[in-house]
Amino acid sequence: MPELNALEPEEIQKGLESARLGKRIHYFPELDSTNQYAFHLAKAGGEEGEVVIAECQTRGKGRLGRSWFSPPGLNLYLSVVLKPRLPPAQAPRLTLMAAVALAETVQSFLGAPPAIKWPNDILVGGKKLAGILTESSSGAERLDFVVIGIGVNLNLPESALPEEIRATATSLLMLTKKAVDRAAFTRELIRSLDRCYGELEERGFPGIAGRWEAFFELKGRRVRVEMGDRQLGGTARGIDADGALIVEEEGGALTRVIAGDVIPLEP
Ligand code: BTN
Numbered sequence: 001m002p003e004l005n006a007l008e009p010e011e012i013q014k015g016l017e018s019a020r021l022g023k024r025i026h027y028f029p030e031l032d033s034t035n036q037y038a039f040h041l042a043k044a045g046g047e048e049g050e051v052v053i054a055e056c057q058t059r060g061k062g063r064l065g066r067s068w069f070s071p072p073g074l075n076l077y078l079s080v081v082l083k084p085r086l087p088p089a090q091a092p093r094l095t096l097m098a099a100v101a102l103a104e105t106v107q108s109f110l111g112a113p114p115a116i117k118w119p120n121d122i123l124v125g126g127k128k129l130a131g132i133l134t135e136s137s138s139g140a141e142r143l144d145f146v147v148i149g150i151g152v153n154l155n156l157p158e159s160a161l162p163e164e165i166r167a168t169a170t171s172l173l174m175l176t177k178k179a180v181d182r183a184a185f186t187r188e189l190i191r192s193l194d195r196c197y198g199e200l201e202e203r204g205f206p207g208i209a210g211r212w213e214a215f216f217e218l219k220g221r222r223v224r225v226e227m228g229d230r231q232l233g234g235t236a237r238g239i240d241a242d243g244a245l246i247v248e249e250e251g252g253a254l255t256r257v258i259a260g261d262v263i264p265l266e267p
Contacts, residue, residue, distance in 0.1 A: 007053055007076070011183040018194035020049040021080055028052075030072070032059040035135055035149035038079035042145040043137065048083040051190065060151065063133055064261070069165060074156045076186055079149040080193065084201070088138040091146060092243030092258075095120050095134040096212050097200045098148045101192040102130055103215045106152075109172060109185060116215040118236070118245045118262050122152075127170035129153055150189070154180045205241060213238055218264055223247065227260035236262065 009025035016022055024047070031037050031054035038052040054077050060068035070077055082094060099120040106114045106122055106129065115123045122130040130152040137144045153171035161169055172180045200208050213219060218236045225232040225247060234249040244256040 007055060007182050007186060009053075012053075012186045012190070014183075014187070016187055016190060018049075018191055019198060021194040021197065022051050022190040023049055025051045025053060028054045030054060030056045030058065031077075033057050033061050033149075034077050034079040035061055035133055035147050038081050038147045038149070039135055039137075042081040042083075042147060046081050046145075048081060048145075049194075050081045052079045052081075053077065053186070061133055061149070062131060062151075064259075068131065068133075068151050069162060069169075070151065071156070071160060074160070075154050075171070076150070076152040076182060076189075078151075078186065078189070079147050080190075082146045082148060082197065084143055084146065084197075086143050087141060088136070088143055089242060090205075091134065091136050091138070091143060092119065093200065093205050093208070094146050094148060094197075095132060096239065096243045097196045097208050098132050098134070098150065098193060100208055100211045100215070101196040102132065102150060102152070102189065104196075104211075105185065105189045105192045106130065106172075108188060109180060110175060113215060115217040116212060117218065118216065118239070118257075119243065124170055124175055127168055128165075129170050129172070129175075148193075152185070152189075154182055154185060205243075209239060209241075209243075218262065222265040224263045224265055225257050225260045226263065227257065232257065232260075233265070 009027050034052040034054050056072035057070035057077050060070035062068040099116050103114050117123050120132040133149040136146040155173045156171035223236045234247040237246040237248050244258050247255050
């Protein structure tokens, strides 16, 4: 008999009714990284929609070579394999699609909309609740597969946060003061990803981009963008058809940002 809040596949799949995602869930008490596992799975012929979940990650990966804090039993660490018929340059659309699915799921559990920080950090009250790391493999013309990795702080108490992220991270428990049913959250997230992926495929990017922008609080605000050893300052204007961030620099030049960290310069 699984405990009420367990993340076992059978519990997540109860009433899932998705078109493609989550028909097969690979569940592990511990993994180095669910993205790493899903990447190898996809390479070895894993199918579209297969999901990998771990209770804990020993080498959870974050964006830009960072690590992702992944203690056992409290949060969600999930990766899903997608095989879209898209050229490699359109891979960022999938990351933004996942950010919309995640933001909408968070909203339904929180009762209020979170903010998306470009490209895909989910923030509440300026603190990070969830992140997405997309990794892909592609030929010249088409993506072979994409792994979308999602980490969400669910039942993480403030006391369990390491010092270095205490000021910048939050969890649903910290925000609502109530424990979340992790299986229910995971089911809703897979359902939401399945729906948004279908919409992207059938109707293209504009609808998803519009929903993404509704969560984008930095639109029209002054930002600094850090791109390795380069920096850029200006006003965040939104995203383009490829999902790149458009920043209007002083003097009016519009610059596309493909990868980097966005830091707000005003409250
Ligand atoms: C970020 O830096 O904001 C992205 C964090 C992504 C973390 C998730 S947890 C599940 C999946 N497996 C990983 O190793 N990373 C992603």
